[in-house]
Amino acid sequence: MSYQITIEKTKNPKQKPDEHNLGFGIHFTDHMFTMDYTEGKGWHDPKIIPYSPLSLDPSCMVFHYGQAIFEGLKAYKSVNGDILLFRPRKNMERVNISNERLCIPPIDVDFAVEAIKTIVRVDQDWIPKSEGTSLYIRPFIISTDPYLGVRPSNTYKFLIILSPVGAYYKEGINPVKIYVENKYVRTVKGGIGYAKTPGNYAASLKAQMEAKEKGYTQVLWLDGIERKYVEEVGTMNVFFKINGEVITPSLEGTILAGITRDSTIELLKSMGVKVTERRISIEEIYEAHEKGTLEEAFGTGTAAVISPIGELNWNGKIIQINDGKIGEISSKVYDTITGIQSGKIEDPFGWIVKV
Template sequence: MESQLKITLSEQKKEKPSSDKLGFGVHFTDHMFTMDYTKGKGWHDPQIVPYSSLTLDPAAMVFHYGQAVFEGLKAYRNKEGKAWLFRPDQNFKRMNRSLNRLSMPLIDEEFMLEALKQLVAIEKEWIPTESGTSLYIRPFVIATDAFLGVRASHTYKLLILLSPVGAYYAGGMKPVKIYVESNYVRAVRGGTGNAKTAGNYAGSLKAQEEAKEKGYEQVLWLDGIENKYVEEVGSMNVFFKVKGEVWVPALNGSILEGITRDSTIQLLKDWGVPVVEKRISMEELYEAYTRGELEEAFGTGTAAVISPIGEMNWNGRQMFINGEQIGELTSKLYDVLTGIQYGLVEDKFGWSVEIR
């Protein structure tokens, strides 16, 4: 890094929203982080500045060829009022994997972690204190060259935005209804499915809308080649408890390597619960259901942490899991993971990073 982090504090502070008006991704804090990249110079001019709009050329390549990657993580307050991050180093590692896949310049992970800690420290008062609330953190990188030709950009901008968010389960945790998508596909091996890139999400919106019209909250994606193997649910990885074992779709190049997914697997193994990472066909899953062996199902992700699945619809065949009730293992995982994040449960894995 050619220059040290420059900090410019805002002279005018925003009014903070009340806890019942937080929502998700609606409000933004007083400051943001920015840094630029120029080919031949590298990343330069890292700054924490007052939150403001961007000015981009209409020909900026991000608008035309989609070079954009992002991450999502959260900051929490524990019972003593201290601020914590949950495994932020893993987010920057994954960002580098995404950047590499889209031919974008890699970041210095250690520098970015320190810059993030400084940004959150400045905005610490924006971390809400009510149960289940948090400060959502969105790092992202976009291509900025003004050029209408198909190549990797020579200039980029990295930003980090902060947004206070309400409790995901404000009315209590409830199982979600999942529609198994058999028409559209999300990704294929060799594509960008394991990168956290904007285009993956744009391509998923149509299926999500159609599932909602059918009365389902999320889409379960199948593999893009044979259209038979389970991959992931919307913005979450997915787990199934079958006869005491927990089945997880194996990472195959088209599934996002979720940080909450990895944390969940580590917890399960620590508890002695058998975890099997493998290719899971819908036929195999449906047969387990008909035999009464599919005991629980849940998704994992930054927003919900753990999201119980109560119903799945596969080509008109409905599966009602655990009587559409939250399973014992699902509930335990949610309690322990959120307990670690909020400092209520011992963090034996060293996942929490304090903001000083």
Template sequence: MGGHKTIDIQLTTTKKEKPDFHNLGFGKVFTDHMFVMDYNEGEGWHSPSIIPYQPISLDPASVVFHYGQTVFEGLKAYRTKDEKILLFRPEKNFQRLNSSNDRLCIPHIDEELALEGLKKLVWMDQDWIPTVEGTSLYIRPFIISTQPYLGVSPSSQYKFMIIMSPVGSYYKEGIAPVKIAVEQEFARTVEGGTGTAKTGGNYAASLKAQEIAGEKGYSQVLWLDGKEKKYVEEVGSMNIFFKINGEVVTPSLNGSILEGITRNSILQLLKHWNVPVSERRISIDEIYEAYQKGQLEEVFGSGTAAVISPVGELLWNGQKMIINNGETGKLTTDIYNTVTGIQNGKIEDPFNWVLEVKED
């Protein structure tokens, strides 16, 4: 499998100009190289290679354009003060990619080979890893269906790619609290749908609600379950946590919530700290009741892009819930400092989460 396939490497002859690492947006500029690998029915995944970053050519009838058969991942690389290059739990990303592949009827990739390709790519483009506080190299592995065919059935051809982008904060607010509107009209997905997979359709389905929330001055929407519009699920780009009367609560995975890797890491961290934490079904009414009683102490989101994002305001049913006076709470700050500290090598990693990238 992975160990037996040689990754072909073609170096670029024209290196790009680097952006100002002190003034990075998110996902707007891309590094010099990309990883590509193709799949054909009967042949399987083949020809893994690293090539200069470039456009790809696809047939207009490619399945991805018409039926949305695609999956993706997101992770980051960091450079430490002592010049080490670290990845945060990358094996979990490729495990989840294959889980998404299952749901979208896409052939499994060799996780070991994918990780090997990723490490080689990061090593080659390591001078794109920014070292300014709060920055990182965002990594986007993804698979698209490429068979030219107008018919609703799984593709027989696929392309797996990894591209990378030096990034700053996902939200313009950075670690400052964001304002989030609770969505009551639209549904992103439902139990039994594709909510547990990282697939483009989930995000396309979220855009309208996000656009409306943005017009009202809110950064994101908090999705409720698609059936009853009662139970909290997740934010468009993050899982969500509530600290209620000393206990941290996050919605349990129910078939329509993405199993976040940062979410999993926070649950481990809180248990390690002996902070009361539970995964369970939680209604928006319970959240509002806790707020009215003065028991809603902190709210924060978690995800690869934002890492930890404190929530300073929730809008629901025309009611504004101002959390912790609109300020970042102590526990949220502690989690952010610990997770990012482990990611960038500033503090000890007791969980064996980080993987150092080294030259072969």
């Protein structure tokens, strides 16, 4: 497949926000990428146009039946001025995994990576340079048939928007308190849990809100069948270090196959750390704590990269992990991955793609 991306530059560039007060997902750049899908014609008309509202019929299927997917990755400006992407192909491959589950036609992975590079190049002046900042890239697909019947849409829109984002940890990386969710369930085997689709996030809001009210940053999801096995923490994958071994839930169709998760596993193995992907129960984690072998716990995701867990509350039983401080492994993984992402550390894994 070969497409020509047409580029229409904005005539009214926006004022750029203060780099030291960016937040996350609040500011958007001057341009966006769009491409349409029409049944029988395939994906067509890729273009970069000024960032602008979408005009959609109120009957547009995405509003009613949620047939949509999204991705998230970041571009970094290295000290020598290079623009770096972190494993963008992985994200575009995952688009097609999500698409397949949501009955959305596949995209061309190579072209989609090219589209990301092109839009990032067009808006490269928007990539912030301060420590910890980056340009968040949000590719997403929405179903656009103006039709109220429940079936897959015949038309779609693929968009890429960009948001300069601040450092996740403004005052240094700090362990968070996590509530082990015992009432709500995110998903179950046979469902859409492994797809990056709006419905999974909609399903997570109430648990997240209630945890916040109790003073917790996020929830740790348990499996929907036995309410026993650990799945994800908030919108991140989760890792536990027990007696020197790092354990993370195996991919069994209910959790997202995180790219930071994959990178963490690869990095830990290269460091000689034993990493096991398997089912791990919340009882096992509490028992390890009891025995004094639960050494660290952390979440992995694009936004935070690593989010150390300092406290768990499971049915009122509260445990502190590593005295509520960031652990050695968490720290090492965070420094290495963010170092590679920002070009400060040599990349021995072939993860970095220069724009």
